[in-house]
Amino acid sequence: MVATKADQGSTFRSGFVALIGRPNVGKSTLVNQLVGDKVAITSPVAQTTRNRLRAILTTETAQLILVDTPGIHKPHHLLGERLVQSARAAIGEVDQVLLLLEGCEQPGKGDAFIVNLLQQQRLPVQVVLNKWDRVPVETRPEADAAYRELLSTTNWPLHHCSALSGEGCPDLVEAISAQMPEGPQLYPPDMVSDQPERLLMAELIREQVLTHTREEVPHSVAVQIERVEDMPAKGQGKSRTAVLATVLVERKSQKGILIGKGGAMLKTIGQGARLQMQTLIDGPVYLELFVKVVPNWRTSAAKLNELGYSDDRM
Ligand code: GDP
Ligand code: MG
Numbered sequence: 001m002v003a004t005k006a007d008q009g010s011t012f013r014s015g016f017v018a019l020i021g022r023p024n025v026g027k028s029t030l031v032n033q034l035v036g037d038k039v040a041i042t043s044p045v046a047q048t049t050r051n052r053l054r055a056i057l058t059t060e061t062a063q064l065i066l067v068d069t070p071g072i073h074k075p076h077h078l079l080g081e082r083l084v085q086s087a088r089a090a091i092g093e094v095d096q097v098l099l100l101l102e103g104c105e106q107p108g109k110g111d112a113f114i115v116n117l118l119q120q121q122r123l124p125v126q127v128v129l130n131k132w133d134r135v136p137v138e139t140r141p142e143a144d145a146a147y148r149e150l151l152s153t154t155n156w157p158l159h160h161c162s163a164l165s166g167e168g169c170p171d172l173v174e175a176i177s178a179q180m181p182e183g184p185q186l187y188p189p190d191m192v193s194d195q196p197e198r199l200l201m202a203e204l205i206r207e208q209v210l211t212h213t214r215e216e217v218p219h220s221v222a223v224q225i226e227r228v229e230d231m232p233a234k235g236q237g238k239s240r241t242a243v244l245a246t247v248l249v250e251r252k253s254q255k256g257i258l259i260g261k262g263g264a265m266l267k268t269i270g271q272g273a274r275l276q277m278q279t280l281i282d283g284p285v286y287l288e289l290f291v292k293v294v295p296n297w298r299t300s301a302a303k304l305n306e307l308g309y310s311d312d313r314m
Pocket of ligand 2: 029
């Protein structure tokens with residue numbers, strides 16, 4: 001028999017990896033770091049990832065489809081429940097789980113809850129102790145020991161990483177790839193996300209809202225992209241993409257904060273989002289933003305569906 005290349009150890013592997021972890025642990029940052037492109041919204045405010053996002057990482061030997069999930073946490077209201085359902089559903093659809101833990105904090109009850117939940121699955125799990133850059137060198141052995149204790153009933157590999165700086169990430173990609181089943185390329189190698197551009201645009205606007213308003217307008221914001229159109233060039237100017245979007249808030253007071261004095265806040269948000277969108281579509285963007293009050297949009301199932309927070313149970 002003639003040995004082919006594949007027999008000699010260059011087997012291609014592919015599959016789905018769910019990123020699981022508490023809100024704010026750095027899942028979206030890790031996705032962006034691994035894919036080398038901005039596909040997931042990240043923010044200093046917990047619980048910003050609302051839609052399940054698939055990012056695609058293709059290397060010489062593997063294609064990893066990363067499923068960024070909202071954090072698993074105790075539900076507070078309808079939107080919270082949807083987030084948890086979506087994270088649980090993601091576990092059911094993947095080949096491997098990447099559990100992210102907060103390296104710069106002590107392990108807590110929530111971590112034990114997630115470890116327990118994952119132990120009931122048969123999937124391979126690897127653990128990332130993230131934000132390792134924030135752990136002072138002298139306390140690293142202590143932090144490492146605390147997390148090894150948390151994982152003592154498992155045989156899951158533990159990786160120390162910084163999703164922000166990329167430290168530890170190349171080794172992580174190798175370790176994940178090695179655990180993947182053999183399989184073909186499922187997406188073209190230059191594709192980094194399976195989300196439609198409109199959804200990414202909406203997420204970029206929402207990210208700017210969260211960045212600039214922080215505590216005052218926490219999670220009661222949704223963004224609807226109303227129209228995306230090509231604007232033909234006028235005279236000497238270049239053609240642009242015009243985007244019309246509405247920011248939904250729940251209360252009149254939040255609308256006031258978003259618009260700001262003389263419209264200053266909305267202008268800042270719009271400028272920030274416009275720059276990000278230009279990178280996304282690789283061309284000039286004209287962005288028009290409106291703010292609309294829709295009382296209780298978060299507890300209205302119909303509204304959630306309309307905004308794309310689909311009700312996908314396990
Ligand atoms: P998610 O809710 O799990 O998706 O968390 P995000 O990716 O949105 O990150 C939450 C915050 O933690 C952001 O401000 C990130 O910049 C920050 N962050 C994420 N990973 C790291 C890391 O490895 N080191 C440091 N210092 N900060 C990080
Ligand atoms: Mg996130």
